[in-house]
Amino acid sequence: MKTIAILGSTGSIGTQTLEVVAENKDIKVAALAAGGHNLKLLERQIRQYCPSRVAVWEEAAAKELRASVRDLPVRVVSGMDGLIELSVMEEVDILVTAIVGMIGIRPTIEAIKAGKDIALANKETLVTAGHIIMPLARECGVRILPVDSEHSAIFQSLNGEDRKCISKILLTASGGPFRGKKRSDLEKVQVEDALKHPNWSMGQKITIDSATLVNKGLEVMEARWLFDVSLDQIQVVVQPKSIIHSMVEYVDGAVIAQLGTPDMKLPIQYALYYPDRRYLPGERLDFGKLSQITFEEPDMETFLGLPLAFDASRAGGSMPTVFNAANELAVSKFLHKRIRFLDIYEIISASMQAHKIIQNPTVEEILMTEQATYELIESRW
Numbered sequence: 001m002k003t004i005a006i007l008g009s010t011g012s013i014g015t016q017t018l019e020v021v022a023e024n025k026d027i028k029v030a031a032l033a034a035g036g037h038n039l040k041l042l043e044r045q046i047r048q049y050c051p052s053r054v055a056v057w058e059e060a061a062a063k064e065l066r067a068s069v070r071d072l073p074v075r076v077v078s079g080m081d082g083l084i085e086l087s088v089m090e091e092v093d094i095l096v097t098a099i100v101g102m103i104g105i106r107p108t109i110e111a112i113k114a115g116k117d118i119a120l121a122n123k124e125t126l127v128t129a130g131h132i133i134m135p136l137a138r139e140c141g142v143r144i145l146p147v148d149s150e151h152s153a154i155f156q157s158l159n160g161e162d163r164k165c166i167s168k169i170l171l172t173a174s175g176g177p178f179r180g181k182k183r184s185d186l187e188k189v190q191v192e193d194a195l196k197h198p199n200w201s202m203g204q205k206i207t208i209d210s211a212t213l214v215n216k217g218l219e220v221m222e223a224r225w226l227f228d229v230s231l232d233q234i235q236v237v238v239q240p241k242s243i244i245h246s247m248v249e250y251v252d253g254a255v256i257a258q259l260g261t262p263d264m265k266l267p268i269q270y271a272l273y274y275p276d277r278r279y280l281p282g283e284r285l286d287f288g289k290l291s292q293i294t295f296e297e298p299d300m301e302t303f304l305g306l307p308l309a310f311d312a313s314r315a316g317g318s319m320p321t322v323f324n325a326a327n328e329l330a331v332s333k334f335l336h337k338r339i340r341f342l343d344i345y346e347i348i349s350a351s352m353q354a355h356k357i358i359q360n361p362t363v364e365e366i367l368m369t370e371q372a373t374y375e376l377i378e379s380r381w
């Protein structure tokens, strides 16, 4: 019996994690955390999974929840202290970080210090604080188990192999809903168009990030930290149907890949039970019907999310934080229809140009950089 805590339980990854728990029946859920905007769902989750502790970000929402679950033996906490309290609970073996944004950094660090394995979906944590998280995880002897489908595929393709023999990582990308379009086609695209992902059903922010290829850029940085490779060893390959979830090429030229129908429950379940595999209901690949898998080079001239991410990663230090923070605010503005699609690139690029890099930033410096980036953007857009 394993015990987990989930940060971001009401989101896309969070709810699918709970579906995996419901299907397997041998994982105990000790704690759940979410933002205050979907308290009804959170309450249903509390009644179904019986966690002993729950965190809601906003204290007002936590108060409301306390009232509605007062018949249950659950303690409801709030704010960053609440998130951290959940992350270090004695009985928790694995912390599932399914929260969006840099808010995940502190709870992840505290969980690692408390010896918890991390099932990591919250890629922003590694993008901005990979230089802190990875050495700390090694020092504390905890595992960072990737939940992102590409990184899980790489992780699975590395099973039993000597990491020193990696020649390169082939990170696959669907290309998003606008694959094949040129800059002029993107000038007038609407939020509704960008939210139509061809293969995956995900949270809104990451769906927009897939349309801009910023998501792939964040994943390049995530891969760099997770697998300790250089940027030059990461190649993005467009594979529109999301059948190959990523590949590893070894020094002898052999390429090992993980394939499957697009279903986030597979990487989630793999992280929860690693190194074991469990039955997972769902569609299987039918190679007869599939008939072909096609590949393309990413269009780095149109989809600037990818080259900007490589630039940010190469610059290092606090620059990936600027890339990530600028994108977060720009995507939020785009979702609220306050800027156009292509302005997202403009905002990221201008924020990066204005930034003076801090080498090896501390958590405080990362959060200060995030704040400074937001302020710069608010003053200009």
Ligand code: NAD
Pocket (backbone or CB within 6 Å): 007, 008, 009, 010, 011, 012, 013, 014, 033, 034, 035, 036, 037, 056, 057, 097, 098, 099, 100, 101, 103, 121, 122, 123, 124, 147, 148, 149, 200, 201, 202, 203, 204, 205, 206, 264
């Ligand atoms: P989502 O928007 O669907 O869910 C986010 C969750 O975080 C919600 O439960 C929300 O309530 C919670 N949350 C937000 N702010 C919070 C706060 N201040 N305090 C507590 N909880 C808070 O997002 P998602 O698509 O599930 O993505 C979560 C993370 O996983 C992101 O980092 C994303 O990049 C990554 N990821 C998602 C997918 C996917 O298929 N959705 C795939 C790979 C990686």
Ligand code: MG
Pocket (backbone or CB within 6 Å): 148, 149, 150, 219
């Ligand atoms: Mg992914």
